[in-house]
Amino acid sequence: MHQLNLAEIARGLADKQFSSEELTRSLLARIQQLDPQLNSFITVTEELALAQAKAADARRSAGENAPLLGAPIAHKDLFCTEGVLTSCGSKILSGFKAPYNATVVEKLAAAGTVTLGKLNMDEFAMGSANESSHYGPVKNPWDLTRVPGGSSGGSAAAVAARLLPAATGTDTGGSIRQPAALTNLTGIKPTYGRVSRWGMIAYASSLDQGGPLARTAEDCALMLQAMAGFDAKDSTSVEQPVDDYLAALTQPLKGMRIGLPKEYFGAGLDARIADATLAVVEELKKLGATVKDISLPNMQHAIPAYYVIAPAEASSNLSRFDGVRFGYRCENPANLEDLYKRSRGEGFGAEVKRRIMVGTYALSAGYYDAYYLKAQKIRRLIKNDFVSAFNEVDVILGPTTPNLAWKLGEKSDDPVAAYLEDIYTITANLAGIPGLSMPAGFVDGLPVGVQLLAPYFQEGRLLNVAHQYQQVTDWHTRAPAGF
Amino acid sequence: MALERSEVEKIAHLARLGLNEGDIPRTTETLNNILGLIDQMQAVDTSGIEPLAHPLEATQRLRADAVTEENRRAAYQAIAPAVENGLYLVPKVIE
Amino acid sequence: MQWETVIGLEIHAQLSTQSKIFSASAIAFGAEPNTQASLIDLGMPGTLPVLNAEAVRMACKFGLAIDAEIAGKNIFARKNYFYPDLPKGYQTSQMDDPIVGKGFLDITLEDGSQKRIGITRAHLEEDAGKSLHEDFHGMSGIDLNRAGTPLLEIVSEPDIRSAKEAVAYVKAIHALVRYLGICDGNMAEGSLRCDCNVSVRPVGQAEYGTRAEIKNVNSFRFIEKAINHEVQRQIELIEDGGKVVQETRLYDPNKDQTRSMRSKEEANDYRYFPCPDLLPVIIEQSFLDEVRASLPELPVQKRARFEAEFGLSAYDADVLASSRELADYFEAVNSVCGDAKLAANWVMGELSSLLNKDNLEIQQSPVSAAQLGGMIQRIKDNTISGKIAKMVFEALATGEGATADEVIEKKGLKQVTDSGAIEKMLDEVLAANAEQVEQYRASDEAKRGKMFGFFVGQAMRASKGKANPGQVNELLKKKLEG
Known part of the structure; x- marks a missing residue:
């Protein structure tokens, strides 16, 4: 049963081939058996899952037929779940049983999904290897000595290892797309403002966006359909109807204009990943797409701009973790300053502290213009690049990552090297456009991902291209050995 | 421009982050590596470019002025490290 | 040496909305600790602010009332610092793009002359909570009920030259915000708080002296005393060869002195930046037109009308227009008795001494406008003399009769004219x-x-x-x- 993808599960539940409770029990057993190798879960919510599964089965018997009714999922551990530990992968949220639900959690629960638990992640979503979690690193099911990517590494590893069919993630600089690429999954970061941020613990507010990781584009469409939508509780949520993503899947690709930015194929890219990417292009041509070379001239400036903007926002967003109202508090603080400094010093991990310090510095008196304002200007240049490019093409295609999944520990001492892994993904966050990563083959037995980018609110187009590609290829169906 | 140890200490203080004495040299070095990466921005010509704070350049929605929140103090304080008589406790605040 | 005092004031007015500026919590004064602190007010992880429309409208009302330019686009910024009463570790405020720009307010000085005080800006921000220092085993208790209450911070130009002028300015702002219905003006409850920036310079010198900021002075009387004390301190300091340092000071009304707040002296670096959880607020002209149309008659206009329409003196008009309630009362008395001068005399004379004696607001007056107006009618038609009227007034105040006529009848006070x-x-x-x-x-x-x-x-x-x-x-x- 665990090999079924989300759409297949939806059909199986609808056809009453199995009940949600049966499926849930089977996956819970699988998690218990296999997750110790992966460390993808921080919390397994067995009781909650079984109660939800039974409720879903009851709704089904009563004649309800919502597509996700009874489908098991899990949440990245930065979505607040009422009464359940919501840790952000950090010691500082020790014991933080969130007193409310994130909008995404509410919406998926309303759609009838069953929550199996909370998934491991880089601490406060800061990382691309899932090695910065207080709850330990997550392993890549394709090679247990390698990283699964991050920061939604727990979500990626769990779905790739068939512990569950789909999971939520968040993407601030590539945190859905990059782990999807490194674990042979499909993952989509929607347009900024498409998915509510209420209850999604912030890393960098103007960049963060929630989205799904699953095995296929169709599964992502099912998930996103339930997750997306206007939310009055989030000022940056966009008041615009949600497209019918399932309907968009089946559009033919004839005449679809695909742009290949030359900057995505330059130095630093593993040549084997470049080959796999170009092979995808050939496949899409066969489906009727046309291809055009384009340029995104400011792409190279995205990393420095991102590593100012994201840490600056984070330095302020993370000030609320002070040991006063929730979470970790140091033992016997001598005075107020000691309470702050030790609670935060002991509660945050090294990477989080680094980014808080970079952000604090970038905003401090005398440096604001040179760093923060400068980065915001570059941000506009990057957005302008995309606006021009989308005058000529419908979709932009390139590799998701410059490298394959690397060995655990390989880059953990060199933050700058790890930051460079985000090169292809962070521009979409800076510009706010949607991006998707899909399986595109293997190199040395490790998955390769290809990224698609589209104009604002064209999530349907991304899912369409990926789905059509998945109709003629089978990379996305491959499972890691032993899972 | 490289950060000195004293500047790192000042930043850590502003951010109320306690650093272990032994970690400061390593932290200083890493921060300087990151700032080196960031400083590549300075070569970009951004004259005449308006900063972009939000990708969509949308405008703020306003909420009707109505009280809909109820008192949930007990639930909120159940997860607090130290409370007494409904108050959050902290080491004495000196004015 | 002759010294000149230079004062600029920052007034924080709590806006009288129903709910907080970024959350739907109540802002009632005196509630049990933390019972009006929602997820947002507590700075719970994952929570987000949504701006209260009424706070924006109130700020616009104020801006229009002081002839200020209202920014078509204004932006919220975060002011970052750690303090236990500041749950998010930043205060959401406005920095570079405040909602209200440059304006002015005319104040009346003691000699009846007018002075124009420039207002630099007014911006929206959220209030902090409160730290309670009673002994909780050597700890402080934090109450976040007030956190997130909408404030309008009104910043004046350094146009004020004496403590008396400062008080007149604060009174004028107090009257204005109450006229506009945007703040209850209750200084004892902290609804209107004042920070005073005070410096001195030799008469004739163009540059300003170094200023000290006196924080949170919460009554008209204390504003005058605190400023006078601070001016004296600075002059003595300079004349003794010392230097004024730029710092924050606290006024202690018990000792009648200001003292340095050393704990806040460490160099603050607030790291302001635009709040990424809030978008730019756009004020449309049509909205402003609508707000303008809803403005009540303002103190300045009312004062002018009282002089022109009723022939009152500038002083009387100013006193009667100083609060909307007092002005309304006076006009109600006048509409009953049809004699503005007599009405003004009675309201400012017998009535206000009665209210002062019992420490009552005009709204709590034991004698209604209709009762007083009815009594003045009886003075005018010679039913009673002015002297007897005082007896009637007292009887009305103690509830011995529902109308002047009833009191006159019951007590046989009717004037004999036969x-x-x-x-x-x-x-x-x-x-x-x-x-x-x-x-x-x-x-x-x-x-x-x-x-x-x-x-x-x-x-x-x-x-x-x-x-x-x-x-x-x-x-x-x-x-x-x-």
């Missing part, structure tokens, strides 16, 4: 004082003046004050001359 009755009464008075009548008649003009008063007094006493004084005078003269 000349026959007055003559009869005068004859009795003169008969009882025959000796004095003899003396009067024998005296010369100069002495008679004084003696005449004696007979008037006797006559009024005999009539229990009810005889019409004009008639008593006239008839008495006739009879004595007789």
Whole structure:
């Protein structure tokens, strides 16, 4: 049963081939058996899952037929779940049983999904290897000595290892797309403002966006359909109807204009990943797409701009973790300053502290213009690049990552090297456009991902291209050995 | 421009982050590596470019002025490290 | 040396919305600790702010009332610092793009002259919570009920030159925000708080001296005392060869002195940046037109109208227009009695001393405008004299009658205007004082003046004050001359 993808599960539940409770029990057993190798879960919510599964089965018997009714999922551990530990992968949220639900959690629960638990992640979503979690690193099911990517590494590893069919993630600089690429999954970061941020613990507010990781584009469409939508509780949520993503899947690709930015194929890219990417292009041509070379001239400036903007926002967003109202508090603080400094010093991990310090510095008196304002200007240049490019093409295609999944520990001492892994993904966050990563083959037995980018609110187009590609290829169906 | 140890200490203080004495040299070095990466921005010509704070350049929605929140103090304080008589406790605040 | 005082004020006015600026919590004063602190107010992870429309409208009202430019686009920024009463570790405020730009307010000085005080800006921000320092085993207790209450921070130009001017300015702002209905002005509850930036310079010097900021002065009286004290301190310091340092000071009303807040002295670096959880606020012209149309008559306009329409003096008009409630009361009295000058005299005289004595607001007046107006009508139609009116007024104040007429009737205070009755009464008075009548008649003009008063007094006493004084005078003269 665990090999079924989300759409297949939806059909199986609808056809009453199995009940949600049966499926849930089977996956819970699988998690218990296999997750110790992966460390993808921080919390397994067995009781909650079984109660939800039974409720879903009851709704089904009563004649309800919502597509996700009874489908098991899990949440990245930065979505607040009422009464359940919501840790952000950090010691500082020790014991933080969130007193409310994130909008995404509410919406998926309303759609009838069953929550199996909370998934491991880089601490406060800061990382691309899932090695910065207080709850330990997550392993890549394709090679247990390698990283699964991050920061939604727990979500990626769990779905790739068939512990569950789909999971939520968040993407601030590539945190859905990059782990999807490194674990042979499909993952989509929607347009900024498409998915509510209420209850999604912030890393960098103007960049963060929630989205799904699953095995296929169709599964992502099912998930996103339930997750997306206007939310009055989030000022940056966009008041615009949600497209019918399932309907968009089946559009033919004839005449679809695909742009290949030359900057995505330059130095630093593993040549084997470049080959796999170009092979995808050939496949899409066969489906009727046309291809055009384009340029995104400011792409190279995205990393420095991102590593100012994201840490600056984070330095302020993370000030609320002070040991006063929730979470970790140091033992016997001598005075107020000691309470702050030790609670935060002991509660945050090294990477989080680094980014808080970079952000604090970038905003401090005398440096604001040179760093923060400068980065915001570059941000506009990057957005302008995309606006021009989308005058000529419908979709932009390139590799998701410059490298394959690397060995655990390989880059953990060199933050700058790890930051460079985000090169292809962070521009979409800076510009706010949607991006998707899909399986595109293997190199040395490790998955390769290809990224698609589209104009604002064209999530349907991304899912369409990926789905059509998945109709003629089978990379996305491959499972890691032993899972 | 490289950060000195004293500047790192000042930043850590502003951010109320306690650093272990032994970690400061390593932290200083890493921060300087990151700032080196960031400083590549300075070569970009951004004259005449308006900063972009939000990708969509949308405008703020306003909420009707109505009280809909109820008192949930007990639930909120159940997860607090130290409370007494409904108050959050902290080491004495000196004015 | 002659010194000149330079003062600029920052006034924080709590806006009288129903809910907080970024959350739907109540802002009632005096609630149990932390019972009005929602997820957002507590800075819970994952929560987000949504701006209260009414706070924006109120800020616009204020901006229009001080002839300021209202920014078509204004932006919220985060002011970052750690303090236990600041749950998010930053205060959401406005920095570079405040909602209200440059404006002004005309204030009336003690001599009745007007002075224009420039207002640099006014911006929206959220209030912090409160730290309670009673002993909780050596700890402080934090109450976040107030956190997130909408504030309008009103920043004046350094146009103020004395403590008295400062008080006049704060009173004018106080009156204005209450007229506009955007702040209850209750200084004791902290609804209106004032930070005073004070410096001194030798008369004739163009540059400003170094200023000290006195934080959170919470009454008109304390503003005057704190500034006077601080000015004195600075002058003495400079004259003794010292230097004023730029710092934050606290006024201690018990000791009547200001002292340095050393704990806040460490160099603050607030790292302001645009709040990424909030988008730019756009104010449309059509909205401003609508707000403008909803503005009430403002103190300045009311003062001018009272002078022009009712012929009141500048002083009287200013006093009566100083609060909307007082002005409304006065106008209600006037509409009943139709005599603005008498109405003004009674409101500013007997009524306000009665209110002062019992420490009451005009809204709590035991004598209603209709009652006072009705009583003044009886003065005008000679039913009672001014003297008797004071008795009637007191009776109304103690609830001895529902209307002046009822009191007059019940107590038999109606003025006697029947000349026959007055003559009869005068004859009795003169008969009882025959000796004095003899003396009067024998005296010369100069002495008679004084003696005449004696007979008037006797006559009024005999009539229990009810005889019409004009008639008593006239008839008495006739009879004595007789």
